[in-house]
Amino acid sequence: MKYKLLLAMAVVGSAVFAHATDGYFDSKGVKIRYVTEGQGEAIVLIHGWMGDSSMWGVDASGNTKLDAPPGFQVIAIDCRGHGKSGKPHDPDKYGVEMALDVVRLMDHLKIKKAHFLGYSMGAFVVGNIAATYPERVLSAIYGGQAPLIKGAPAGGSSEVEVFAKAVDAGRGLGPYLMEVWPSDKPKPTLEQANNLANYLYSGKDVKALALAGLSLGDLSVNQDALIKCKVPTLFIYGSKESDRLKARVAALCKVIVGSQVKVVEGSDHVTTLGKPEFGATIVKFLQDHKT
Numbered sequence: 001m002k003y004k005l006l007l008a009m010a011v012v013g014s015a016v017f018a019h020a021t022d023g024y025f026d027s028k029g030v031k032i033r034y035v036t037e038g039q040g041e042a043i044v045l046i047h048g049w050m051g052d053s054s055m056w057g058v059d060a061s062g063n064t065k066l067d068a069p070p071g072f073q074v075i076a077i078d079c080r081g082h083g084k085s086g087k088p089h090d091p092d093k094y095g096v097e098m099a100l101d102v103v104r105l106m107d108h109l110k111i112k113k114a115h116f117l118g119y120s121m122g123a124f125v126v127g128n129i130a131a132t133y134p135e136r137v138l139s140a141i142y143g144g145q146a147p148l149i150k151g152a153p154a155g156g157s158s159e160v161e162v163f164a165k166a167v168d169a170g171r172g173l174g175p176y177l178m179e180v181w182p183s184d185k186p187k188p189t190l191e192q193a194n195n196l197a198n199y200l201y202s203g204k205d206v207k208a209l210a211l212a213g214l215s216l217g218d219l220s221v222n223q224d225a226l227i228k229c230k231v232p233t234l235f236i237y238g239s240k241e242s243d244r245l246k247a248r249v250a251a252l253c254k255v256i257v258g259s260q261v262k263v264v265e266g267s268d269h270v271t272t273l274g275k276p277e278f279g280a281t282i283v284k285f286l287q288d289h290k291t
Helices: 004-012 096-108 121-132 159-169 174-180 190-200 206-214 223-227 243-253 276-288
Strands: 021-027 030-038 041-046 072-077 114-119 137-143 233-238 260-264
Touching (some): 021 096, 030 096, 072 096, 096 121, 114 121, 121 137, 121 223, 137 276, 159 174, 159 206, 174 190, 233 243
Parallel strands (some): 137 233, 233 260
Antiparallel strands (some): 021 030, 030 072
């Protein structure tokens, strides 16, 4: 997800959220942080690349705050390489391991089944879980993305590769920001971009973020396996998303029985998160499919 997500977090966190409780557990040698709030059926939230659990809501101090609908327990995870979770520098510790972290978290919390909401990278993780562990899934919500299907056209973004190349070069992340800079905005100079990158990524383990991003293709699944996960499914994205994404969603809706699509008008990959319509649609979907 582009650097603008960091700015969007302030928008998402502008509402009033209930108190959330932090927790940690050991996931095959990697410390994983999660945040919980509420009681009832479990909803697992999985954030986008370069984000963390605070993507779903923050307080004035920048701590994660969650808003659990009545009758639900919300669980937001910091994926490995992100937030306050462990950040291994071994490429083999990412990819499918990020999906396994979620399953292990459910085991840790003694949760047999859950509703899943993944945004961007999180949608890839949810798709992998739905195809691999369908017995653990009550419903699946894919925000701003769709599951990665083996043999299907890729997402089409070179953003991760550009970021990883800049990290390896070790001369600042300005080139990455210049690459993903909005086309309708004046581009900064390399010096300005490097200064902004120093601010945006200060304190972050950019090597771990690069490894996580480069591993996303490993989350791809066979379409037949995904179809066998016969649970209520919602795709929700902004009207300004790419035509490639819209085509991928349309193709999956043809084969996933009973799947729904919600398009948030006037929003893009980042601003969709801050739209009241985004949250309202998800809450209604969950309430409609509460067991």
